[in-house]
Amino acid sequence: MTCPGYAGKIAVVDLGEDKVSIVETPERLCRDFIGGKGFVYALVSRYASFSSSDPLYDPGNVVVVAPGALAGLAPASSKVAFGARSPLSGLICDSYAGQVFAAKMKYAGFDALIIRGVAAEPVYILLYNGRVEVRSAARIWGAYTWDATAELKRETWRGASVAAIGPAGEKLVRYANVIIDGFRSAGRCGIGAILGYKRVKAIVVYGGRRPRVADPEGWKKSCVEVYKTLQSKPSAEYMSKYGTLRGVEACSKWSMCPGRHWRRPAPPRELVEKVSGKAFLERQVDRRTYSEYAGVIWGWACPVKCSKLVRPRIEGFEHLLVKPEYENIAMLGVIFDIYDPDEVLKLEWLVNNLGMDSISFGETASWLIELYSEGLLDRREVGGLTVEPRFGDPRVVEELARLTAERRGIGAVLAEGVEKAARLLGRGGERGVHVKGLESAAWDPRGWLGLALSYATADVGASHLRGWPQPRRRPSEGFDERALKTLIEDRDWKALLDTLGLCSFVPYEREEVEKMLKSALGRSVDEIWSIGWKVEAIARIYGALAGRVPEGDRIPERWMEPIPEGSMKGERAFRDLEEFRRALLSFYRARGYDEKLGIPTRETLERLGLTRYSWIVEAWERARREVERRLSAEAPG
Numbered sequence: 001m002t003c004p005g006y007a008g009k010i011a012v013v014d015l016g017e018d019k020v021s022i023v024e025t026p027e028r029l030c031r032d033f034i035g036g037k038g039f040v041y042a043l044v045s046r047y048a049s050f051s052s053s054d055p056l057y058d059p060g061n062v063v064v065v066a067p068g069a070l071a072g073l074a075p076a077s078s079k080v081a082f083g084a085r086s087p088l089s090g091l092i093c094d095s096y097a098g099q100v101f102a103a104k105m106k107y108a109g110f111d112a113l114i115i116r117g118v119a120a121e122p123v124y125i126l127l128y129n130g131r132v133e134v135r136s137a138a139r140i141w142g143a144y145t146w147d148a149t150a151e152l153k154r155e156t157w158r159g160a161s162v163a164a165i166g167p168a169g170e171k172l173v174r175y176a177n178v179i180i181d182g183f184r185s186a187g188r189c190g191i192g193a194i195l196g197y198k199r200v201k202a203i204v205v206y207g208g209r210r211p212r213v214a215d216p217e218g219w220k221k222s223c224v225e226v227y228k229t230l231q232s233k234p235s236a237e238y239m240s241k242y243g244t245l246r247g248v249e250a251c252s253k254w255s256m257c258p259g260r261h262w263r264r265p266a267p268p269r270e271l272v273e274k275v276s277g278k279a280f281l282e283r284q285v286d287r288r289t290y291s292e293y294a295g296v297i298w299g300w301a302c303p304v305k306c307s308k309l310v311r312p313r314i315e316g317f318e319h320l321l322v323k324p325e326y327e328n329i330a331m332l333g334v335i336f337d338i339y340d341p342d343e344v345l346k347l348e349w350l351v352n353n354l355g356m357d358s359i360s361f362g363e364t365a366s367w368l369i370e371l372y373s374e375g376l377l378d379r380r381e382v383g384g385l386t387v388e389p390r391f392g393d394p395r396v397v398e399e400l401a402r403l404t405a406e407r408r409g410i411g412a413v414l415a416e417g418v419e420k421a422a423r424l425l426g427r428g429g430e431r432g433v434h435v436k437g438l439e440s441a442a443w444d445p446r447g448w449l450g451l452a453l454s455y456a457t458a459d460v461g462a463s464h465l466r467g468w469p470q471p472r473r474r475p476s477e478g479f480d481e482r483a484l485k486t487l488i489e490d491r492d493w494k495a496l497l498d499t500l501g502l503c504s505f506v507p508y509e510r511e512e513v514e515k516m517l518k519s520a521l522g523r524s525v526d527e528i529w530s531i532g533w534k535v536e537a538i539a540r541i542y543g544a545l546a547g548r549v550p551e552g553d554r555i556p557e558r559w560m561e562p563i564p565e566g567s568m569k570g571e572r573a574f575r576d577l578e579e580f581r582r583a584l585l586s587f588y589r590a591r592g593y594d595e596k597l598g599i600p601t602r603e604t605l606e607r608l609g610l611t612r613y614s615w616i617v618e619a620w621e622r623a624r625r626e627v628e629r630r631l632s633a634e635a636p637g
């Protein structure tokens with residue numbers, strides 16, 4: 001019998017075998033892995049091949065798409081998880097997009113989609129009313145994400161939700177992303193490249209069958225109460241107006257901006273004001289335009305509605321965008337020393353339409369500009385550019401974005417991501433800002449005690465969404481137990497939200513989550529609290545198989561250089577590397593990971609209930625052997 005709150009079916013599309021099957025969602029998958037993030041780690045670890053060294057060109061890699069467990073059943077239950085082995089890091093990775101795709105996929109009758117193999121021709125996958133179809137996408141292959149989305153809605157239903165890749169995914173740019181309904185992205189880790197390799201242009205979902213919930217009357221009441229509670233919180237009003245738009249003001253105050261490729265963490269006030277929240281809000285479109293997109297720009301039943309529609313003030317540029325998140329302003333503007341809001345919006349429009357992650361692209365392209373500016377590359381080595389690669393010039397960024405998406409000239413190098421690009425060029429590796437191959441998000445941890453440990457140990461690499469120690473303190477105060485405890489608590493809370501599909505911009509607290517969980521799924525927060533730790537343990541086992549754990553539990557060299565300016569002048573991510581090493585060991589101990597190998601001990605696996613899963617136990621045994629072999633090969637003498 002289907003668990004309450006679940007659609008009860010998983011679609012498995014094997015493109016190599018040209019076969020579609022629909023299986024029942026196993027009860028123990030719901031019980032132990034809940035949904036969203038939990039499903040991604042369970043299903044990718046179960047079905048992806050981990051034998052190849054490059055997951056990008058491996059037909060055995062899989063893409064898993066899983067709405068959060070509360071998708072369509074709770075206010076702001078907007079998140080759908082996309083997962084695969086990342087072509088950047090080789091790790092299992094999970095990336096999220098918001099709005100209504102998650103709810104529509106569940107209402108179409110599916111708790112997850114597993115895509116295996118490689119199609120002979122471009123296709124899109126359609127999930128609707130309990131059915132699955134694989135249709136030709138030949139005529140939209142090559143299209144921008146916005147155009148592909150519009151075309152697929154015309155071909156199916158106007159009310160369908162579309163997750164599409166752009167030209168960058170088709171050309172296997174390692175950080176190609178997936179764009180939902182033309183506005184929002186599942187950006188990190190290169191899922192778009194894996195879809196491109198499989199020749200899947202898009203996934204379309206449509207349906208109106210809400211799953212049965214545990215307590216129908218209690219659920220209706222909880223939805224109304226929780227919606228009102230969330231809406232009345234002071235932070236909801238702030239988020240509704242600004243979202244993350246004021247991030248540059250905050251990062252500058254705390255010396256945490258990635259300015260000029262992490263060399264200018266506190267840009268001057270007059271520049272920051274140009275890309276302030278106010279500057280972008282002034283570019284909002286009129287109410288009438290909003291109403292056309294009301295069904296797709298806000299998350300399902302969202303009481304906050306932070307997404308605003310804006311249009312750059314550039315003559316002849318008529319395209320609409322959802323207002324940029326801080327990460328886009330920072331990684332398409334600030335990191336390049338670009339502070340013109342219209343140019344930033346134009347770049348965001350381009351990068352979204354090409355289907356590339358702005359964070360990874362911003363890091364890789366600004367790293368290249370730094371190498372050139374410092375004489376480590378000459379003009380002949382940056383083939384394809386018609387302008388000189390200098391900071392502060394939006395034309396350079398635009399050209400680099402196009403070259404990358406086409407894998408042309410220097411773009412073929414940038415398309416590999418910063419770690420591999422440095423290897424290809426044979427220089428600059430020490431300047432790349434990434435962890436385990438995933439380029440860093442736009443928050444410099446030299447301004448926040450312990451944040452660097454979060455980056456170093458995050459399941460996917462340098463993500464800013466895997467736990468922030470509280471409160472903000474200067475790293476020179478010294479890493480301590482409080483920082484470790486709050487980092488882990490915040491990490492597990494975020495993993496819980498990603499598993500349930502609840503938007504982290506909405507001020508959910510434990511009490512509201514409890515109400516929704518109980519009435520919709522018949523479960524409690526306590527019962528599922530360990531999900532964050534559980535997926536992290538799986539991530540570390542498969543990370544060890546990918547050669548990233550424990551060796552990749554490191555921080556980039558740049559973050560150990562003292563901050564050159566601003567209120568945090570002189571700060572480093574840690575006081576020294578010895579302190580980082582001690583913090584890492586404290587983290588291993590707190591999580592029950594082997595202090596030498598960095599992976600869970602047998603007792604930890606048992607405690608988390610993972611010994612019930614034979615493939616995880618087998619992978620763990622293999623990971624132990626492989627890490628021991630690698631470490632003994634490295635040992636002196």
Ligand code: SF4
Nearest residue numbers: 299302304305306503
């Ligand atoms: S708060 Fe913003 S991002 Fe989150 S669900 Fe609502 S509209 Fe979407």
